Amino acid sequence: MHPSNSFQDTKIPLVHGTGAIPAVGFGTLIRDPVAAKEAVKVALEAGFRHLDCAELYSNEDVVGHAMREAFEAGTVQRKDLFVTTKLWNNNHRPERVSPALEASLGRLQLDYLDCYLIHTPFAFQPGDEQYPNDEHGQPIYDSGVTLMETWRAMERLVDEGKCRSIGLSDIRLEKVKEIVAAARIKPAVVQVECHPYLPEWELLEFCQQHGIVLLAFAPLGHGMEPKITDDPLINAIARRVDKTPAQVALAWAVQRGSALLTTSTNPDRIRQNFDISPLPDDAMQEIRNGIATSVRFNAVVETGVPGFVPQVG
Template identity: 75%
Template sequence: MVDPDTLRYTRIPLAHGTGSLPAVGFGTLIPDPLVTKQATKAALEAGFRHLDAAERYRNEAAVGEAMQEVFKAGTVRREDVFVTTKLWNTNHRPERVKPALDASLGRLQLDYIDCYLIHTPFAFRPGDDQDPRDEQGNVIYDSGVTLIDTWRALEQLVDEGRCRSIGLSDIKLETLKEIVAAARIKPAVVQVESHPYLPEWDLLEFCREHGIVVQAFAALGHAMEPRMLEDPVITSIAARVRKTPAQVALAWAVQRGTAFLTTSTKPDRIRENFAVSSLPEDALWEIRHNIRTSVRFNGVVETGVPGFIPRAG
């Protein structure tokens, strides 16, 4: 019997960009380049049509190799894959933005990027060291550039056709409001940590009002304590609908109007994460109203330094 449910193929039109964003996305934050390539190919073969990369991950070349092999095999076309990558904190100065995108395009072996995100709102000291620190180990920030300066440089990239949409990542609502108010080209996408333990309803409502797509990373709680996928609300729904807890959390993400990213190196888990299907309305209500835990797993919004927060467990 063929599953008629089409939730996994949901695409969200971009009000401030070209085309539409596949709601089901694959993140490529994988340390080993060879494993990155294998996982990216497995994701495309499983049906994922959105790949999320970043200069900071140091593996764009492996993502590019995986895409090119699949494109050349004729099983997937470039125009069917939405590719996102991100500008790192050390390249916030306007004169560094275009060279940074060009370098990403070269590593990814692409002529254009579907969406280019500012990885965090924090500017670090410009240079080749992605994690500049002083003698005390503190991050060296760059006070010589503002976020709107960097945004103007991204707008120019859209004008030149180098990227088809632009957006922000790891940003708080207050800062997002400032950019939206000042922007000539509005953000098409905002990527933030979000899951049933951090639903970000206020951010989501603001983005809905302004035609911005919210994309959730750590959509499964990043396997950290407290373990979201062991929450009794989610596990009881999973048993009832005969899906895994992960599939429940991911379906919830799509049905409330957001996109999501998951990352795995295991082909069976990659296929499982793609195979989401719709939850009944009562399940969506339970997740919104019966889950009491509130946790942010990643502290990047406070410092600009990516890192999941260790917790006693």
């Protein structure tokens, strides 16, 4: 699946889609538009060929401009880039799915997506508000649509050639199983929080059994406490293999068969996070057996409200 000395060119074939997804991806959840545009350009120059976006991030237009400039500069061609974006919770009604994708394509300045994900399995009240709340500040959910109905609309997007694969995000294994059992076009990708403190072994095993790519977001725990990069075991391995703790945690993710997303606005860190290579087998076993810390940093799987994305308005 990967060359012996680097994970930079590792791709995972999409059994339920077209092509293959680069295992090392760059997440675009960067609030400052100037910083976001520059970070995407640096990431593409460093070699990243997988960009993860979302309507919710409110910067698809910024990412689109960065990609366009990279195309025009000859840094990368569209055919070599894997671009994902996501359907937000207020657009789960089937009649809203295609317009939402078209709007994302317009902002990204693209003709098609490589992958379109349902951002969370929670449907919010349809409308223009991303976070419709009641008088108590609680989300207003939409009981008039099921996740399966939204999925059927996603399948039609593949039929129409608007996206080459579809998938799920911020979701628990039980819900993934429901969709896999009933879907005509199976999920190609399932994106969830995943790192050495939340390894999601059962979900990973299910995904691999069904040809689904598990895509790990927050593979470094989003820098939150307890910090994965401060973990004594990961630091000991990093010293042993002459890599940073971050590089060890990222390599662990790819080596176990998942893809990952890493985000930074620091050019040196962007390049460093792309420069990852296989770990010794004993290091992989140490991480699996020797880390007892168990933490979920983002409660989005409980409510549909992402913990890492500041609410606007």
